Amino acid sequence: MAVSNVDGTTEGGGYALTASNLQVWYGGFHAVSDVSMEVPTHRITAMIGPSGCGKSTLLRTFNRMNDLVDVARVEGSVHYRGVDIYGPDVDPVEVRRRIGMVFQKPNPFPKSIFENVAWGARIHGFKGDMEQLVEDCLRRVVLWDEVKDKLNQSGLSLSGGQQQRLCIARAIAVQPDIVLMDEPCSALDPIATLHIEELMRDLAAQYTIVVVTHNMQQAARVSDYTAFFSVIPETRTGELVEVGPTDMIFDSPDNPRTNDYITGRFG
Amino acid sequence: MSVKPGAEFLTGGLGIEMDSRRGLGRRRRPFEQFMHGALWLCGAISILTTIGIVYMLGQEALLFFRREEVRLLDFLTGWTWQPQTLQFGIWPLVNATMGASLIAMALALPLGLLIAIYLSEYASFKARRILKPILEVLAGIPTVVYGYFALTFVTPILRNMFGVEVVEIFNIASAGLVIGVLVLPTVTSMSEDALRAVPVALREAAVGLGATKLETSVRVVVPAALSGISAAFIVAMSRAVGETMIVAVAAGAGPRNFADWSEALGGLRALNPFQSAETMTGHIVRISGGDISYDSLDYDSLFAIGLLLFLMTLGLNIFSRAIASRFRERYD
Ligand SMILES: Nc1ncnc2c1ncn2[C@@H]1O[C@H](COP(=O)(O)OP(=O)(O)O)[C@@H](O)[C@H]1O
Ligand SMILES: [Mg+2]
Numbered sequence: 001m002a003v004s005n006v007d008g009t010t011e012g013g014g015y016a017l018t019a020s021n022l023q024v025w026y027g028g029f030h031a032v033s034d035v036s037m038e039v040p041t042h043r044i045t046a047m048i049g050p051s052g053c054g055k056s057t058l059l060r061t062f063n064r065m066n067d068l069v070d071v072a073r074v075e076g077s078v079h080y081r082g083v084d085i086y087g088p089d090v091d092p093v094e095v096r097r098r099i100g101m102v103f104q105k106p107n108p109f110p111k112s113i114f115e116n117v118a119w120g121a122r123i124h125g126f127k128g129d130m131e132q133l134v135e136d137c138l139r140r141v142v143l144w145d146e147v148k149d150k151l152n153q154s155g156l157s158l159s160g161g162q163q164q165r166l167c168i169a170r171a172i173a174v175q176p177d178i179v180l181m182d183e184p185c186s187a188l189d190p191i192a193t194l195h196i197e198e199l200m201r202d203l204a205a206q207y208t209i210v211v212v213t214h215n216m217q218q219a220a221r222v223s224d225y226t227a228f229f230s231v232i233p234e235t236r237t238g239e240l241v242e243v244g245p246t247d248m249i250f251d252s253p254d255n256p257r258t259n260d261y262i263t264g265r266f267g
Numbered sequence: 268m269s270v271k272p273g274a275e276f277l278t279g280g281l282g283i284e285m286d287s288r289r290g291l292g293r294r295r296r297p298f299e300q301f302m303h304g305a306l307w308l309c310g311a312i313s314i315l316t317t318i319g320i321v322y323m324l325g326q327e328a329l330l331f332f333r334r335e336e337v338r339l340l341d342f343l344t345g346w347t348w349q350p351q352t353l354q355f356g357i358w359p360l361v362n363a364t365m366g367a368s369l370i371a372m373a374l375a376l377p378l379g380l381l382i383a384i385y386l387s388e389y390a391s392f393k394a395r396r397i398l399k400p401i402l403e404v405l406a407g408i409p410t411v412v413y414g415y416f417a418l419t420f421v422t423p424i425l426r427n428m429f430g431v432e433v434v435e436i437f438n439i440a441s442a443g444l445v446i447g448v449l450v451l452p453t454v455t456s457m458s459e460d461a462l463r464a465v466p467v468a469l470r471e472a473a474v475g476l477g478a479t480k481l482e483t484s485v486r487v488v489v490p491a492a493l494s495g496i497s498a499a500f501i502v503a504m505s506r507a508v509g510e511t512m513i514v515a516v517a518a519g520a521g522p523r524n525f526a527d528w529s530e531a532l533g534g535l536r537a538l539n540p541f542q543s544a545e546t547m548t549g550h551i552v553r554i555s556g557g558d559i560s561y562d563s564l565d566y567d568s569l570f571a572i573g574l575l576l577f578l579m580t581l582g583l584n585i586f587s588r589a590i591a592s593r594f595r596e597r598y599d
Contacts, residue, residue, distance in 0.1 A: 068474060070392075097477025107468035110491050110596035120476035123486065154597065167472070174476055 016041045016178050016208035017062055017099075022076035024057050024066065031057050035076075035240045037227055039178070044200060044209045046219035046246065049229030050261070054238025055212040056104075058229075059180050062210065063099035064092040080178075097124060100176035104183040106163035108155030108170070113138075113147050116155040116166055120174040137169040141199055161192025168199065172207070179203065181211040185218065197222050216262055220250050228258045324577060327570030334564060342571065346525040346537075348550070350565050357575060359522035362537050363439060363544035364576075367514055368507040370443025370540060371450060375503055378447075379454025380489075380496065386455070387462035388484045406452035414516030417445035422517065429541065437519035437543035445517065446510050450503040457502065461495020462488055466598060490596050497591035504587070505580040511548040519543025520553060547572050 017039040024032040032054040039045045039062075047055045057066070064085060066072040077084040085095045108116050117134045118126075126133065134151070138144040143165045147158070155166050164184055171179055181200070185193040200209055200222050213219050219226050227243035242255050253259045332339055336353045345356015382402075386395055422441040426434040434440070465488045473483040489496070523544035525531035532538075545553070551569050559566050 063475070065471065065475060068471065093477055093479050096475055100477075101471075101475035103468065103471060103475070105468060107466070107472045109469060109472065109487060110598040119473075119486070120478070123476070123478055123482050156597065170472075170476065 014041055015039060016080070017210075018079040019058075019062070020077045020079070022058065022061060022074065022078065024054065024061060024075075025073045026057075026069070027071040030235060030237045032061075032238045033232070037240060037243045039208060039210055040225060041208050042204060042206075043224040044204050044211060044222055045225040045227065046223035047210065047212045047227045047229060048214070048216060048219050048261075049238070049241075050231060051214065052236065052238075053229040053231045055229055056182050057238070059182055059210060059212050060101075062178075062180055063096045063101055065096070065101060067092050097174055098176050099178040099180060100171040100174065102164070102167050102171055102179060102181040102184050105187050106160055106167050108158070108163050108166050110154060110156055112152045113155050113158070113166060114151040117169050117173050120170060124174055133173060137173045138166075140172060140203070141165040141169040142195065143169060159192070161188050161195060164188060164192070164196060165199065168196075168203075172203070176207065178208040178210065181209065183212050183214065186214065193218070216250075220246060226250070228253075228255075228261065230257055230261070321577070324570055324574040327567060328574040330562075331564075331567035331571045334567070336564065344528075346527055346531045348522040348524060350568060353564075355568060355571075356524075357572070358531070359524050359537075360545060360547040360550055360572065361575070361579075362531075363514075363518065363523065364508055364546040364548070364579075366439045366538065366540055366544070367443040367446060367510075367518060367546055368504060370440060371446035371507040371510075372500070372504055374444055374447030375450045375454050375507075376500060379451050379499070379503070380458050382451075382455045383458035383462055383496075384484050384489065387459050388480065388488065402452045402455055405448065408449075410449065410510065410512035411516065413445050413449055414442075414513045417441045417513055417517035421445055425541070434541040435519075435543050437517060438541050439518055439544050440540035442514045442516075442518040443540065445513050446507050449510065449513065450506050453506060454499050454503045457499030458492070458496045461492035461499070464495065465491045469598065490594075491598050494591050494595040497587050497595075501584055501587045504583055508580055508583070509548060509576065511552055514546045514549040515552050518549055519545055520549075521545055522550065547576050 015038040019038075020036050022032065022035040023030070035058060047059065049055055057072075060066045061074050062078060066074060074086060077086055079085070080095070080099065083090065085092075085099075109119060111119065114134055117137050118130050121130065121133055135144060135148075138147060143162060146162060147153075147166075150157075155163065158166060164187075168179070168184075185196050188196065197218065200211065203209060204224075211219075211223065223246045225243065226246045226249040228241045228249060229238050230241045231238050241257055242249065242253060244254075249258060250262055253262070331337060332342070337355055342355050342357055344358070345354065346358045347354040347356045348359050382398075386398060390398065418437075418441070421444055422434070422436060422438065425438070425441055426436075469487055469491060470483055473487045474480075478486070519542075521543070523537070523542060525537060530536070551572055554565055554569060
């Protein structure tokens, strides 16, 4: 079920996701305008840009989380493995099972550490050895040694950084292809941030990762590709300015606006 | 960092003088102190009222148990309540009260919880706007109307369904079901509040893992809201146990007596919901509604029943809280 090839010869030609002419409205407010971009398989793609430019909004269109927002309306397409996830026959629940999400604020369930990891697998009818799965996932996020003696304690008893790793373990326990992360470190201290960044690099071997961050150093450190977004000042509509390999975006951006932003001369 | 221009303007220009001589010394704030006292008084009044009621009940009940005709053991274990023959076994009344309340909760708890889940997780804005006022109207109907609703509407339906020889005209089932309808708005609105209070982030976490709406609601939102839901249950149950008019009108006007435990429980005859029976509250209103003289035995017995009723709701309260704190999932 996982994507087979690290070199990215999956359906969609090496791209885990292909967004075409994506637009998002919240009621009458045009939040994101005309984004077309690819997300390469088994790479980390960072989305950067000023606050309010629609990064979270766009990320949430990648697994149809925006369906939860009544007023949100999406136009355009997002192709995943050759299928438009906004197509009429697509079940959004199935989309989210394959394209998981990690949120800005750690949000473990108010259940035990074990149950947190097992929860998703259980609702998907996982029949294998649950204890093994939980251990594997917790080892994968380098949390096992810290929690192995207290798996029955509430997930909320952990520190912020541990909670976020627990949430990542919970996300990978359902064996997704893609993991979307919305500013996963913004609520964490620098050490915990470092742990999560290392973890992301590590996970990229197996998963495709899209990460929103407002921290440019973070984007530069962890990502392979970077997409830079900005807002059109008059309408507050977000737009994609440019996207490419991270080195290129940071060293020799095509667009002067990108350059202004990453050198801190934003305005 | 430099002082913002305008800061000076704010303190000086508007005439707000900082009195530097008073410095950090303790200041008197009479209004704060007054409010502190007033609020304390409000809290004290509610506690005093409770104490007063318990004291009054206890006093009068004591008069009853002190009488030589009355034996506490018979009161607590007997299955015949017949003041005329000086038999004061409380179980027929307790049995009817518990039967009606259990039937009420068996209806109101699942139905109320399902409606609450619908309102909080599924209903569109428009559906909520229609359904909520209807539930509120339900809560505003006088209980005596509910009583006649039970007697003239629900009872005939039950008699139709189960047969006129099985279902008596006055019966516990009909009263219990209608009490269920009466407490339904309480269960619904308190549970809905508890469900709504669960953070959106938890729902998003579940949905992001590929959970359906039903899985999210039942396996994440409801468990997280359990303490609020159990509070709804406690309030509704206490209300059902204490409900009076409905049972007075529809359940029957005389205790369903038995000789002893074996007669009561043999063939589960005491538990038959289709026969008439008088509840604790039903008995109290019937007796006190007739001409009753003040220091009579009958009069004193009512306070013994009242005290027991109070202890029962108190016990229920403590018990449900204990259960809820065991199973609740803390998210805050
Ligand atoms: N649920 C919503 N309803 C209405 N407007 C929203 C909603 N979520 C976000 N927005 C608006 O959409 C724009 C983009 O928001 P967001 O995607 O959160 O930006 P970013 O993540 O880049 O900071 C903002 O102007 C925000 O106010
Ligand atoms: Mg955001």
